[in-house]
Amino acid sequence: MQLQVLDVLPNLPADEVEAQARVLLSIVQDADERGEALILTDVFGATPCNTVQRLADGVKVKVITGANVPMLWRALNYANESLDTLITRAVAGGTQGVMQIATSRPHNQVSQPTHDQDHRHHQQ
Numbered sequence: 001m002q003l004q005v006l007d008v009l010p011n012l013p014a015d016e017v018e019a020q021a022r023v024l025l026s027i028v029q030d031a032d033e034r035g036e037a038l039i040l041t042d043v044f045g046a047t048p049c050n051t052v053q054r055l056a057d058g059v060k061v062k063v064i065t066g067a068n069v070p071m072l073w074r075a076l077n078y079a080n081e082s083l084d085t086l087i088t089r090a091v092a093g094g095t096q097g098v099m100q101i102a103t104s105r106p107h108n109q110v111s112q113p114t115h116d117q118d119h120r121h122h123q124q
Contacts, residue, residue, distance in 0.1 A: 002031035003076065008048045017051045025055055036060045036083045038075060038090070040067035064090055070097025 004024040008017050021039075028037045039056065041049040044065040056063045062083060064071070074093030078086050 002028045004028055006048070008051075014047055014051060017047060018054065021051055021055055025061065029060070034060070034083075037062075038083060038086055039063045040072065040075065040090070041065045042067055062087060064094075066094065068094050068097055070094055 004027055006017070006020055006024055025037055025039070029035045037060065039052045039061065041052055041063060042065070043049060049063070049065050052063050055061060060083070064087060071090045071094030075086060075090040078089045081089065
């Protein structure tokens, strides 16, 4: 497993981004016995995504966009699996890692007094 990171700065020309990405892709493919690489990018349509789309062949080099931390963890944990299985796991991790969480009062907080005239506690 080989992890490489390319930080695409806002003022970097697209051809320079592509040149740097090609170098990193070569390192990753050389380190992999199958010559495969999975590229994760942030936003579809942004410069990093547009650049790596030109590098991906859809067979040995594939791209997932919309990367998040759970997706990255899955990709790293299952890096030794086939490329298609790795993609399935990474996308599932990314999807399952996005959720709205409910807020509730902490358990150690005292309940608020009610306006019950008889001072009964209503239980169900």
